[in-house]
Amino acid sequence: MEFSDTDKRIVKALQSDFPICSEPYKKIAEDIGISEEALLHRLGEMKETGILRKMGAVLRHMEVGFKANALVVWVVPPERMDEVAVQMCAHPEVTHCYDRNTAPDWPYNFYTMIHMDTQESCIQLAKELSAETGISQYELQFTEKEWKKTSMKYFME
Amino acid sequence: MELNSFDKQLLNILQAGIQFVPKPYETMANELGVSEEQVLSRLQELKSAGYIRKVGAFFNSDKLGYSGTLLAAKIEPDRVAEVAARINEYPEITHNYQRSGGYELWFTAITNSDERKNQILSEIRALPGVISLLDLYSQKKYKINVQFKLK
Structure with missing residues (x-):
């Protein structure tokens, strides 16, 4: 996929903090050197094309x-994966849902990230997801420490 | 600072998305029945108080010609902090968490070539204290929607 220089400038300008002011796009457009309308x-x-996933805020949870x-990792039969994904994604507490490849000592091929108020409620939700989908082999991995959390900076080279 | 019901409504709207109109905060203000000035000043306060991690654009790395993966590393217990610090030095590694189940560090890498990805992987494999490293790439991303509905 090819991106014009203007596109790259748009991405670079928007991946930093979005201005909290009356006319934020006008300010960004001026910085990039294009019209606000453009x-x-x-x-x-x-x-529309999915290059931009979201323009908005992410909170500190x-x-x-x-x-x-x-992080709840599951062993889902490949032929059931799409259907299980639909069921699990329907829960708002599930913020991320991916398939992933396995490794010799790592059988888990399906990942969900769940965010809730307590560890107990995470355990309870995982039980419910398991009962609902019939997927019984899973493991919960709680976050013990956040070493890094940033946003990717694209087109910096 | 505690979140009041106005803050929660405002943060829910802001998480759902900022519109592509010349005055997007005025649009939010109209929805909430307050002035644009109230929205702007309260958002600044909420940001300063640390409730908001980022206001801005979140791009789909695949569609920008980049590719992301999840890596899990098994590490000698007394060297986790040291390895974590080395891993954090890579700008391509955006998230790095310590977790409770066998593999101590879980981190994401977003790269724009296989060559660069392989270089990062082999450098991390060679760090003192790293026992093994899994490259858990994804074919299907079913959901990415980080919204915390505040009630």
């Missing part, structure tokens, strides 16, 4: 009351 139009296209999070 910027808004291109952002709409980027959203601990501070807003979601104090426990667990």
Whole structure:
């Protein structure tokens, strides 16, 4: 996929903090050197084609009351994966859901990240997800420490 | 600072998405029945108080020509902090967590070539204290939607 220099400038300008002011896009457009109208139009296209996943806020989950999070890894038969994904993704507490490859001592091929208020509620939700889908082989991994959490900076080379 | 019901509504709207209109905060203010000025000043306060990690654009790395993967490392127990610090030095590694089940460190790497990815992997494998490293790449991303509905 090829991106124009303007696209790269848009991505670089938007991956930093978005201005909290009355006309934020106008400010960004001026920095990039394009019109506000052109910027808004291109952002709409980027959203539509999925290049831009989301324009908005991500909160610090601990501070807003979601104090426990667990990575739940599952062993799902490949032919059931799409169907199990639909069931698990329907729960708002499930924020991420991926398939992943396995390794010789690592049989888990399906990953869900769940965010809740306590570890007990994470354990309870995993039980419910298991009962609902019939997937019985799983493991909860609680986060013990966050060593790094940043956003990727694209096109910096 | 405690979140009041106005803050929660505002943060829910902000998480759902900022619109592509010249005055997006005014649009939010209209929805909430307050002035644009109130929205702007309260958002600054909520950000300063640490409730908001980032306001901005979240791109799909695959569609920008990058590729992300999840790596899990088994590490000698007394060297976890040291290895974590070395791992954090890579700008391509954006998240790095210590978890409770067998593999101590779980981290993501976003790279724009296989060559660079392999270089990072082999450098990390060679760090003192690293016992093994799994490359857990994904074919299907079923859901990425980090929204915390505040009630």
